Amino acid sequence: MARGLKKDLTSYGDPGFSLFLRRAFIKAMGFSDDALERPIVGITDTYSDYNPCHGNVPDLIEALKRGVLLAGALPMVFPTISIHESFAHPTSMFLRNLLAMETEEMIRAQPMDAVVLIGGCDKTLPAQIMAAASVDLPAILLPVGPMVTGHHRGEVLGACTDCRRLWGKHRAGQMDEAELEQVNARLVPSVGTCAVMGTASTMACLTEAMGLSLPLTAAVPATHAERRRLAEATGRRAAALAVAGGPRPSQILGPGALHNAAAVLHAIGGSTNGLIHLAAIAGRLGRPLDYQAFDDLGRRVPVLVNLKPSGQHYMQHFHDAGGVPRLLRELADLLVTDAPTVAGGTIADAIAAAEEVPGQDVIRPRASPISAEGALAVLRGNLAPLGAVIKQSAATARLMQHTGRAVVFEDVEDMGRRIDDPALDVGPDDVLVLRNTGPRGAPGMPEAGYLPIPRKLLQQGVKDMVRISDARMSGTAFGTIVLHVAPESAVGGPLALVRNGDPIRLDVPGRRIDLVVPEAELAARAAAAPARPPPLPARGYARLFQEHVTQADRGCDFDFLV
Secondary structure, three states: OOOHHHOOOOOOOOHHHHHHHHHHHHHHHOOOHHHHOOOEEEEEEOOOOOOHHHOOHHHHHHHHHHHHHHOOOEEEEEEOOOOOOOOOOOOHHHHHHHHHHHHHHHHHHOOOOEEEEEEOOOOHHHHHHHHHHHHOOOEEEEEOOEOOOEEEOOEEEOOOHHHHHHHHHHHOOOOOHHHHHHHHOOOOOOOOEOOOOOHHHHHHHHHHHOOOOOOOOOOOOOOOHHHHHHHHHHHHHHHHHHHHOOOOHHHHOOHHHHHHHHHHHHHOOOOOHHHHHHHHHHHHOOOOOOHHHHHHHHHHOOEOEOEOOOOOEOHHHHHHOOHHHHHHHHHHHHOOOOOEOOOOOEHHHHHHOOOOOOOOOOEOOOOOOOEOOOOEEEEEEOOEEEEEEEEHHHOOHHHOEEEEEEEEEOOHHHHHHHOOOOOOOOOOOOEEEEOOOOOOOOOOOOOOOOOOOOHHHHOOOOOOOOEEEOOOOOOOOOOOEEEEEEOOHHHOOHHHHOOOOOEEEEEOOOOEEEEOOOHHHHHHHHHHOOOOOOOOOOOHHHHHHHHHEOOHHHOOOEOOOO
16 A cells, blocks of 8 residues: 555556656655655644634644654645634534535545644534544544633633623623723633633543543643643654554544543533534444433433533643543543543553542542533423433523423524514513524524523523523533524424414423424414525535535534535
C-alpha cells in the first residue's frame, strides 16, 4: 500500500508523472528529499478571525508540528471551514454537515497517513468525528480547550451560562445599560470555548471518553502551557499512528466507546446537543443510537460534575479536580473499561493514571451526586412519537410534573414580535410552545428552544416555566425546557396541531410529554391542516440540506452520509 507522498496520486493517466509533478511542486516549499520520504501527518486548521474560540489554534499547530517532527514524521497543515456559534448564520447546526463533508473529502483528497483534527466550538468536534468515522484513516482529535473565567463585582463569571443569566436580569430591568456593558467586556476574558459545561466542553469530554483524544485534553484551559504540551504529545502520537497504520476510528469507536460517551454525557450534566451529535456519530458507524438504552443508562448514572449550568463551578476547576480520567474512575463499574483508545491502551489505563485531588468538590463521589439521575431524559408521548429530550439536571424540580395551557408561537419571528407584548395572554403556569424551528422548518434547528420568559412575568419574579419546541438550545442554558421534538412540526409532527389553550402534560419521571386533547380531535386537525414543509431553496447547500437532513432522533445528518 502506498504511503506518504506516494499516496492518493492525482490522476494524470501516468502515476510516475503524477508523483514527479507532486514532488516538484512541494519542493517549492523548501522541503528536502529526506523530509518528503517520511510518513505524513495531516493537521486540520480551523482557525478564523470569526472564531475566537479557536484563537489558540496557531499555537497548537506549532506544538503539534513539533511533536510530529520529533517522532520522525512530516506534518502538513491544511485548512477547513471554521464555525463559531455567534457568527454562523442562520445557525451553526446548519453548517455542521458541511464541515463534516469538507473535512472528509479533504482527508481523502490529500496524501496523509494519519490526521490530527483540531476543534472546539460546538459543532466542530462532532463534525470532525463524523468525518473521521467515514474516512477511517488513523485519526486523533485535539480540542482547543476552554477559556479561563472572568470576574464582575466579586463574582466569578464565565461564558455562556452567565451570559444568559445576566441578560435575563437586564430584560427584567434589574441591570442597567452601563453595567451590562461592563459585564459584556468581562464574560469572555480569553480565547477558548465556553467556560461552563456547554456543548463545546461536552463534546470535548465525550471525545476523550470515546478514546479519540489523549487523556486530560478535554479540560485543560486554552491558554495554559499544558495545553501546548498536550498538543506536542498529540503530534507524537499521530506520527506513531501514521507509522503503524492504526488504530483506526473503526477500531476505537465500537459499542463500548459509544456506551462510555453516553455515560459521561449523563454524568457531566452535558448539553442536550451532545445527544444529537452522538446520534450522528453512531449513524456514521452504522449503529443507530438506541434512545431507550440511553435513557435507561441515565436512570443508573448520576450527575457527578458540579459545573454550570447543572452545578456551581467552571471547566478550569474540572481540570484542577482531575478532569475526565478522575470522573471515569468514579464511574468505572458502569463503563466498558477495556474499550481501546487512540493513546494505545484502554480506558482502564486512563482511569489508573487519574489524579486524586484532596478536598475538591467538582467531581462528586457516587454517594453525593449533584443529581441522582443522569443529565438528560428522553420523553415520548403523543407530542413526540420519535422522542424529545429535557436536561433534567438543569430544570426546576417543581415543574418536572406539570400540566399547563399552551401559549403557541408559530416561529422565531412570531415569538420575537409577541413574547414581550404586555397584552400577551400568558401566566406563570402556562406552557410556551415554539414550532417550525426544527431541522427543516427553520432551517438548521437553531438554538431558539431557550424561549425567553415573557418580560411581564420576569418583572413578577418568574424565573422558569415549561417550554417546548422542535428546536435546540445551547448547552450553557438552563430551565425546564423540552427540545428536539420529533418529528418536527414542519414535516407534520404533532407539535403543528397544538392550539392556544390546549392542556399539555409534562411528566419527566414517567418520561412523557402529551397534548391532552382527544385523538379524534387531533386527527381532525391534521386532516384540516396537512403538513406544509418549507419551500425548497433554489440552489446550493441550502437545497441539499432541506432535501436530505434527517430528524433529531437520527442526529440531523444527511441521509446519504449515514
